[in-house]
Amino acid sequence: MTTRPTYLELADELAAELRDADVGTRAPSEHQLVASHGVSRITARAALQELELRYLVRRVRGAGTFVRRRxxxxxxxxxxxxxxxxxxxxxxxxxxxxxxxxxxxxxxxxxxxxxxxxxxxxxxxxxxxxxxxxxxxxxxxxxxxxxxxxxxxxxxxxxxxxxxxxxxxxxxxxxxxxxxxxxxxxxxxxxxxxxxxxxxxxxxxxxxxxxxxxxxxxxxxxxxxxxxxxxxxxxxxxx
Structure with missing residues (x-):
């Protein structure tokens, strides 16, 4: 049985946490995810990128990652x-x-x-x-x-x-x-x-x-x- 990638599991967890958050709420940073979930920086970055692909967050250069609703x-x-x-x-x-x-x-x-x-x-x-x-x-x-x-x-x-x-x-x-x-x-x-x-x-x-x-x-x-x-x-x- 194929093991699901860790970054997708993390993305699912974050998606559930952020689903009811107000638009504009700041999502955890890569550094915070590394500290709170014990994952690598690469995994944290991939999880946030996955949330962006799902249109759940928007990453703004120099500002951070924020909850987004289209x-x-x-x-x-x-x-x-x-x-x-x-x-x-x-x-x-x-x-x-x-x-x-x-x-x-x-x-x-x-x-x-x-x-x-x-x-x-x-x-x-x-x-x-x-x-x-x-x-x-x-x-x-x-x-x-x-x-x-x-x-x-x-x-x-x-x-x-x-x-x-x-x-x-x-x-x-x-x-x-x-x-x-x-x-x-x-x-x-x-x-x-x-x-x-x-x-x-x-x-x-x-x-x-x-x-x-x-x-x-x-x-x-x-x-x-x-x-x-x-x-x-x-x-x-x-x-």
Missing amino acids: IDYVIDKNLPPSFSATVAATGARPSSRLLRVIRRPPDPGSTYELEVADGGDIVEIRRITLVDDMPASVATLRLSGSRLPDIEEHLDDDVSVHALMVDVYGITLRRWRHHVSLDVPDADVASLLGDEAPRPCWYSESLNRIEGTTQLGEYSASWSHPQVIRNVFQIGDDE
């Missing part, structure tokens, strides 16, 4: 394409950190996608989004600048772009096209997501229309961490 990020044509609204609907707490806002001339692709008039510009927003203070995604949004005058004055950390568009500019977006794949980001994105090295993440691209029209109001591209986000697609016609 949220269901529902993608549905009848739901607004808002990160804040989608996360809040799960009972988790959304937040964001603004990295960059620039206005620039459109490239040919943006001119087509966002229907920017001659002489118009693109507002490009890059930010990190968080779920319960854990890095969840790195997103780049491109919007038609002529529709959003002075939007830079309203943007800040934790400001929902889509709520801002509704409240200040009277623009509501609806999902139109959405593409998701599993891919590996570059090292800069991986670092922003808290990983020591690039790991497979969800890569999403979206085109969203202005409600009640066929005009495209937003292009977005994002890298989402699979230990935080579980993409759920709801597909079908309304009955």
Whole structure:
């Protein structure tokens, strides 16, 4: 009979202990596991890696290992394409950190996608989004600048772009096209997501229309961490 590896037995024990722990609770470190369970450092590390593979914990570079629960990020044509609204609907707490806002001339692709008039510009927003203070995604949004005058004055950390568009500019977006794949980001994105090295993440691209029209109001591209986000697609016609 094959003996089960020690690291899996330890991982099972830790999983049972952490199952009812609050999100964000610090899990034992490798050093603590060596001292409390009499295992080697290699076994302790393998057990924590196994918990990470089961999406029970998240190991954050320089911070430690924390209890994690993935949220269901529902993608549905009848739901607004808002990160804040989608996360809040799960009972988790959304937040964001603004990295960059620039206005620039459109490239040919943006001119087509966002229907920017001659002489118009693109507002490009890059930010990190968080779920319960854990890095969840790195997103780049491109919007038609002529529709959003002075939007830079309203943007800040934790400001929902889509709520801002509704409240200040009277623009509501609806999902139109959405593409998701599993891919590996570059090292800069991986670092922003808290990983020591690039790991497979969800890569999403979206085109969203202005409600009640066929005009495209937003292009977005994002890298989402699979230990935080579980993409759920709801597909079908309304009955």
